[in-house]
Amino acid sequence: MKKSFELCRIMSFILVFIFSLSFSLQASPYDSMEIIINDRFIKNSPKTVLINDVVYIPLSQLQDNLGIKVYFQEDDGSYHIYWWSNFLYINKEKNIIMVNNEYKSHEHAVEIINDVLYIPEDMLVEILGFRIEKIDSVKGFRIITNDKVMTAEELLKMREEEKKAKPAIGKYNGPKVAYITFDDGIVRGNSEKILDILKEKNVKATFFVLGNTISRNQDILKRMAEEGHSIGNHSYSHRKEIIYKSSDSLKNEIDKTSDLILETIGKAMYLFRPPYGSKIIKGQNYQKALEDYKIILWNVDSNDSRVKDIKAEQIYKNVVAQVQNKRSAIILMHETKAESVKALPMIIDYLIKSGFEIKAIEEDEVISYK
Structure with missing residues (x-):
């Protein structure tokens, strides 16, 4: 009887452990989010990635949308980022970050995955000066670069209205x-x-x-x-x-x-x-x-x-x-x-x-x- 009790207890522990593990392995809601820039959803958007519970942004894939330039130096593997009148340098070891000739320390390192430069979300705010907003209902990561933008509610409403108003193919009745x-x-x-x-x-x-x-x-x-x-x-x-x-x-x-x-x-x-x-x-x-x-x-x-x-x-x-x-x-x-x-x-x-x-x-x- 005692052995049966011990066996049941062990099995219960294993089941709880497996359940806990499967729960912890579920994808975070902040992984693979669509990118939104100001009031525009990016078509075929690159996705965020979650690294050690930190959201990372594929900066080099968004350079055209954000009005920045990311240059990869073939000789030393470093990245140079230009935005407006500012300049950011990141060395290939990712342990030196220099902004306008001034060294900055940062809690999280940048990541380079398949030649794409990913930066942590807080670097967007602290170093590049952007604002960020997570819109859970559409799994969207919004990057705000100016002051005059819609609220999240207004943005989502506009998107729904655009979908409803989109005309069907084959309904063209205009000039030749x-x-x-x-x-x-x-x-x-x-x-x-x-x-x-x-x-x-x-x-x-x-x-x-x-x-x-x-x-x-x-x-x-x-x-x-x-x-x-x-x-x-x-x-x-x-x-x-x-x-x-x-x-x-x-x-x-x-x-x-x-x-x-x-x-x-x-x-x-x-x-x-x-x-x-x-x-x-x-x-x-x-x-x-x-x-x-x-x-x-x-x-x-x-x-x-x-x-x-x-x-x-x-x-x-x-x-x-x-x-x-x-x-x-x-x-x-x-x-x-x-x-x-x-x-x-x-x-x-x-x-x-x-x-x-x-x-x-x-x-x-x-x-x-x-």
Whole structure:
């Protein structure tokens, strides 16, 4: 009897211990929070991480949103951070923090994870001078950089109203509009000629670029952005067997390209055109991987990539034949084709003469495929 009692007591202790352990391992509400800057939810936001019960912010991923610059010194592994008129230096051992040539001590060290600089939340306040607010109802971490911002209640109300007011795709009833889009770039030589024509004609286009073309053509990508064209994501490799191997593989292809675009032009972009069309991405897992992106297809195919040795005149005729009965034309062309470059001025002139407004696609714009 005594042995049975002892066994029961031991089992009870083990169960309590397991329950306590599982409870302690539950994710903190302050881990993986969405970032909010002032009155704006950051689309596809980087997330906070919890380290030793301290919330850390991915500062180097937020530099464009916060108006700061983070420089990584390849030679010594240190970080240099500039914000407004201030300067912060953190050495690679993370034990020296210098602000405007003055050494500052701090309770928590910075962290570098996968080449991203994370700083503890209190450093945002004590050293960078920002205010912070945690909005539990949306699991949001809000960074406030100025005095005139909405209350949390007003911000959440605005977000709900925006969701309700967001029009459905396909309800466009305005003037005739044409979107000239280019896939498979960046292509040195062709891309510059396209940009020259667009500049001369004073129209904007949308470029769906491949990630594996960016590193060697950063100057062209910067020019596209600086001249007011929209930048879209077209995967990293354009290789079907890699992109659509799994939803994780698709997300990896998109994320790699997205990171390169952000690194080059200092702005994250959320337009995506799936290579080879949309049939493959209809599965639930693929849709989950694409939830932060706006999918842009086309309803006018110039056939510049489908017909071997096609000439500029035929590309032009293909476009003209398809846009005649449309009020909204999303035109598919390819930067890789020299004949498409030659056809572009003719296409632009026809669209303008036919009463189309030629625009670049914006992320929040209603797109009709009619």
